Amino acid sequence: MDMKNAGSPGHGRLPDPVTAATAVVDARGIVTGWSTGAQRLLGYASEDVLGRPAAGLLGRGAGSPVDFSSAREEWRGTPPLRHRDGHDVGAEVRAYPSLDREGGAQWIVLATPSRQGPPRPPPRPYEAGASTEEAFAQCHLPVMIYDVELRAVRGSAGAVRALALTERQMRGRRVTDILPPHMCTKVEEGMRRVFDTGRPEQFEVRGRPHPEAHGRYWAVTVSPVRNTAGDVHQVQLIALDITELHLARERLALLNDVSAQVGSTLDVTHTAQEMADLAVGRLADFISVDLSDSLLRGFEPRPSGEGSIGLCRVAQQSVLPGVPESLVQPGDVDYYPASSPPARCLLTGRSSLHSTLDEAIGGWQAVDPERAAKVRSFGIHSIMVVPLRARGITLGVAVLVRHRRRHPFDDDDLLLAQEIAARTAVAVDNARRFTRERTTALALQRSLLPQRIADQDAVEVAHRYLPARSQAGLGGDWFDVIPLSGARVALVVGDVVGHGLRASATMGRLRTAVRTLADVDLPPDELLVHLDDLITRLRTEEGSTADSELDIVTDLIATCLYVVYDPVSRRCTAAAAGHPPPAVVTPDGTAAFVELSAGPPLGMGGLPFEAVEWEVPRGSLLALYTDGLIEAAEHDLDKGMALLLQRLEQPAHSLGAMCDDLVQTLLPAQPSDDVALLLARTRALEPGRVATWDLSSDPAAVAGARGEVSRRLADWGLDEAAFTTELIVSELVTNAIRYGGPPVQLRLIRGTALICEVTDSSSTAPHLRRARMLDEGGRGLMLVAQLADRWGTRHLPGGKAIWAEIGVPDGQP
Template identity: 40%
Template sequence: MSTPLELVALVSASRTVVGWTEAAERLWGYSAEEAMNRPVDHLLMAGGDSGCASAMEQSRTWSGTVELRQPDGRGRTMELRVSPFSVGEAAGDWFVWEAGPIEPPALSSPDAVVPKALFDHAPMGALVLDRDLRCIWSNQAINEMDFIPGGPQPGRRITELLPGGGAEALEAEMRRVFESGAPSLDQEWIPPAVAGETGKPPLSLSLFPLDESDGRARGVCLMAVDTGESGSRRRLELLAEAGTRIGSTLDVMRTAQELADTAVPALADFVTVELADTVIPDEEPLGRLDASNVSVPAFYRGGMASVHPGVPEALWQRGMPVFVPPTSPYTGVRDSGQSHFEPVIDTSPGTWRDNDPDRARVVRQFGLHSLMIVPLRARGVLLGIASFVRGENPAPFSRDDLRLAEGLAARASLSLDNARRYSRERTAALALQRDLLPHQLQSGQAVEVASRYLPADTRDGVGGDWFDAIPMRHDRVALVVGDVAGHGINAAATMGRVRMVVNTLTNLELPPDQVLRRLDEVVVGLARDRPEDEFTTPIVGATCVYVVYDPATRRCTMASAGHPPPAIVTPDGDVAFADVPVGAPVGVGLGDFRSIETRLPEGSLIALYTDGLVETRADDMDHGLDRLRAALTAPAGALEDLATAIIDNVPAPGQAEDDMALLLARTLTPTPRGRP
């Protein structure tokens, strides 16, 4: 049978008694001095809490029968109800304990609803409202919080006491709590600013229903906690989180989305991140898109997030151009580089929203009431803007919120600029490498060739490895594979210069060792021509293997500059690695290179490759050469298929650590000279 309940204790998140009433003294037999700061487990019989502890751990409301432990050790069966309420981030959830039996109190007596002994000296503010949501009682703490100017007045509604916007939303939330019986915890409230005063610290408001003994709601209790210090900690934590979440990749679209995801719901209910067209070079320039007198394309949508699934507030999806009125806060922030702060959105006629009916409709539909727009700027370049909007959260944005949004935007801007610069350099490097590597190998009638190039970083796609097949006089062919030190645009540029030098030297009909000696001299000169400062080094180095095959004599002449040996596969499947003297890499200046010559049967296979194919830090070259040997002994088939099989099976498992280049050449039966 249900019994009337009376508030008896206030329990902290650490399950310690921090408030004790006269009703508790009657029920337990302990005085306030004996109960205060005591673990609540000592106040209940062992095994007699019937789920109370579990409810407190999960921070949920619970009611049921318990066995109270009295001072003489005897138990007493009582009905207990535990209700959580938030006191801000610094302290977590606390709990109100109500216990019976007592006679049902009259609602007209404030002390019967909320015992003064419980809340008069509590650190949080307390305000009790009746069924009509009119104030009937408050404690001293709430009068000192600047929550209600002049303090609560009995018989007045919250909308009659609070100035500025937000009071209607707060009263609507009180009505929801009263009717549903579900508490509302830790809602941020920004006290309205007063002219001439600095911004006041935010408050954390929690609402929970007060029930009659028969379960019917009889009022609402509001708890207010000054969260100025915890709010500062929350802002610092969010900025720290932004440092790890924003900029995890060098992709501008993903970085924009990470900013939106970080800010929702911690700061705003709806966030969009718009990017300038210069940040997304692959998109159509905005100036080429159609515009009108009331709508111009100003940005591309980079990211968006909402407390509502599917982001229904969004008028444009990611990657789409965003249109705004020519005169609006969006263009104002873009042109001035200054933030727009609108704690209470002005929906009255005569504003810029008259020319933006779609946005006005979204504001009305989702109850959006507070707006901030901040620029995304780094190194003097405007990269876009970020918009922060509140709708579900009834508290308007504060100046502290604006500073937090600007801090998030500053961190995101640096990541966006790094991604923009990276994308620009990568695009240039890819274009350079595509122009510098052979588009189609010209091997003449001496050999059939197949090639592969695989960068270590498939995202970057740029390195210093190269390969070439250069036709020579008398149907001979030069086969070359090399590896310039480094990655990125500098390595690609150096590779292009070295490759052109090799092509020029090949036209001189020099033996392989002489080609490498001349190449060494040229590369030393390239290093000397490079500027040396604190950011660059004049050292330029490359390994290279140079092979000349003469189909008339079937002679193959080879020389190596610090490069892995060529593999020779005979028609019967035997694989041998040529015993080529390994000279120093070109660019060192030693010039000590020697050629060897061998005679190949018709249908032999020559495999040239870079060390990235057969060597990693965790796997030495001998193991890689064994894997290459096994791949080359596979049954003969199409050369392209063999090249694919080698790239798929020879590298060590895991992420490649170096670029890979492969050149396969199968000798052909020579065509007699003078015959077509």
């Protein structure tokens, strides 16, 4: 139909062009034009109607057909029209005279659906109840029918309620005329795919179906509607409101994430922060987690009900950058008035849900104006206060706030927050218990390690001990610096296999045993033999146990490295039991490991240990360490030992700085094993600080020895110590001449203390005893023990040495 050739349809009010159906009929009554509106109204495609008599479109009871050839004026009426499916369609019909392109008479026919059409045909005999048409119209689900142009053809009662439009208002309109852009784009794309593929589509959309409605989640199903020829000529759209189901899935997903991610470490602060990070944006706009200060030290909290309550802020998070809603920073203390919801929650252990208009919140703001200003500034409107309770103890309080979301918290949100807080509280309490146990084990470990290195002349030392940060707990690494007779020193590093309190306790026992055996002045290899026997006996008495919680075998097995350095001879003697070898850095900066037979670990039993002796240049560096320093996940043992030598060759201004460099370079941020490190810079006693005399076995040599000692002490400026030293020398030399064998030698060493040594070839060691009234002897060693600070016997390959240390008077060199 050429509208430019059509005459004016008159001055009557034209029907709605969106919903009206238009047709052109010539003077013979033949249809020559057919609009899409007519196709939507009666279901006929243009090819099915054009060239056919218009009278065939009239329904039952329409009366006589209209004579288009004789009428010359506008015609209107409400004859029933026949739908393609066979039922009658009520419509208001108007016909306007016009001219075609050749000037011939024609009619423009406009049909508008009436609000109440003619009665539906009676149901077929087999139908019980309402007809299919009535069932569609009354369907409570939002159901829509769309044509190939994606315009609405039908809408159910559910669609009318959801869209707040009548079915007449929906007909002929596209989704873009009804829904928001982000919703209609997805829906129309789905309908186009159904027209193209002929297969149903399912997808979800979110939005408001009309401006006054709340945002909802919809599950949309678009299905093809086929004609008798099997072609898709319409699509059916069903929208199901799944808002509650979607929210339930979100809550379940949040709980699952909390269970999987909160408590990934045994750190109280990190655990609380994990909860805040997960819940913000998904449940609340701002969260703060406050815990009792004692909890951070591993102790159970004991809140007081008097006055304001101070809680430590351990975690907080917000949807806004920088968490501007918070009054305090993590690590600071936030004080809550006794009448405030967080204080009552902490004391009662019960959660609460509030609006900012509640009396409880109003009273809180009245006594806390700074917090009230934050509430007004950010538009906070809904608050939840939830306790963190585990094993019947309230550990802290979580405050959840909404100010960006329009909807306030509801009871379901409170239940969700309570479940999140409960799961977090268990993780926090586990971290607290681990903190307490770790603090206890660390205190025990440190108490068993040297608190202060004893003064000695042989070496300058620096040390580091780093406890493991793994869940297994502390290990049994230890080190020690033991002064020996003759100005010598013993350097010890060891490692007990296993972790936990038992490993620490075993380490303490071994360190005590090593000190006891060192006092006997046993050679390194013999000392390890005795230590191996001790562990074997202890294991037999206690048996092998396993920690059921950590599944870590704590059998009594240990490694040990024992090194003795003599500053007079500048020689080292070392033996190892399953321990890495020591490293030596010479004064020229060259580092190398000592070729040492490692031997079996202590506790294996039955195998000997081998000692190695070598000369050490003055100013050399000895490095003793445990395997935790050189073993790491990032590299193997060989690479770790190579890195150790590399770092030892780097110059440092002090031994402490070198220790720090080794720890920072070789260890990860969270070492999985304990590390003990001991660095010792060797010293050498000058020849002028050592005096040696060979004595004959004649008792007359005692007087000569006293004279030599007196003169040497005068040279050293130790005149005040001469009397005591002469008495001790006299007793020791007399004892060696009388009960020992030649040769007899006397040696004086001037260090931090004055050391007097007398050696002979006899292996028989004297014993201290109390002399009786009539005894002629037995008082010499008693006198030595009274005058000397320390004294003892050291066995030598060719005899023994009896030594005594004499304190140098204050002010003496």
